[in-house]
Amino acid sequence: MTLVSVVEDHPLFRAALARVVEELPGVEAGPVAGSVEEFLAYRAAAGGVVLLDLHLPGLQGAAAVLALSAAGHRPLIVSAQSGQADVLAALAAGARGYLTKSADAAEVGSAVRQVADGGTFVSATLAAFLLDSAGRRHAGPRLTLTPREREVLALLAEGERDVDIAEALVISVRTVRSHLDRIREKTGHRRRSELTRFAIGEGLLARRVAA
Structure with a gap:
């Protein structure tokens, strides 16, 4: 089974996302934390998927992604208002995909499965970021x-x-x-x-x- 954890500092959304994870088939719910530091203290088994907000207390953004990747986890961004530069920096640091907080349970499940299988989840929003970035590159x-x-x-x-x-x-x-x-x-x-x-x-x- 795939271990899926949640790192999100907003209590209500953290609880809602944790419920979505618990209901996904073939998934084992992992630690639920309000910061990367708190999550790493749980010493969760490496190789799992971590649903990660980019704006957190303590480590955040690309630094948070790097810390989780270095510990052997697979970060999947779930963020509300992250700008293009933040998201692309997170991808460069090792994030496996990007979801907005408007994603429904089906999209979360699809993203988790793709990341768990070693792939990258390209949402419509991320695709738009990538297209714009490609157009701007010198x-x-x-x-x-x-x-x-x-x-x-x-x-x-x-x-x-x-x-x-x-x-x-x-x-x-x-x-x-x-x-x-x-x-x-x-x-x-x-x-x-x-x-x-x-x-x-x-x-x-x-x-x-x-x-």
């Missing part, structure tokens, strides 16, 4: 990834497994892994989470959403 030296490598990387960033990428692109799993090996050599990133952040920074997910 041209400059870029790594030379082939069109096929960029397709493979984009699908990986969406949380697809090697076998799913192979099926989507009508190539063999062995070929997918060869592409991934070359992507790792070119980017210097080894982990799928690092490659996901790289893909976001390159605007690959933004272009797939636009398409």
